Amino acid sequence: MAAERFERHKQAWTADEIQKLHTLANNGMALKAIAKALTRSEESVKLRAKNDSLSIAKLR
Template identity: 55%
Template sequence: MAKERFERHKQPWKSEEAGQLRLLAGKGKGLREIAKAIGRSEESTKDFAKKNKIEILKKR
């Protein structure tokens, strides 16, 4: 399965994206699902969540 390519690189996070991240993380969604919904890479989403102390549950 080929990796999805992201056209945006190192773009600042918008308040709407941060709010959506908090909402989805609060609902117990996984990293991959949250990143896809926001349109960000998993790495970017994970880094932003860590910096802002937002806990994302690990899906097994």
Template identity: 55%
Template sequence: MGKDVFERHKQPWKSDEAGTLRTLAGKGKGLKEIARAINRSEESVKDFAKKNGIEILKKR
């Protein structure tokens, strides 16, 4: 099984993507689920969340 391929590289974050990230993180969603919902890589989501003080819960 291959990884998901993302066509976008180094694209600036839009306000609706940031809002969706905050909403899903607030609902306790995991990194993978959030990344798929906004069509961003997990690494991109993790970096953006860290820079903006958004806590993403780790799924067990």
């Protein structure tokens, strides 16, 4: 079943995760690395960062 592919699908962000996201983003960490560190999809991280007006380094 495709629906079960991502364990944490649509889970709310905790204050702790948001804090960590801000810290990692401000340190210039790449999207992929941040997503991995937070065990969230890159899409989820990108969306949250956008909502918080954060810019994430686009390292290739």
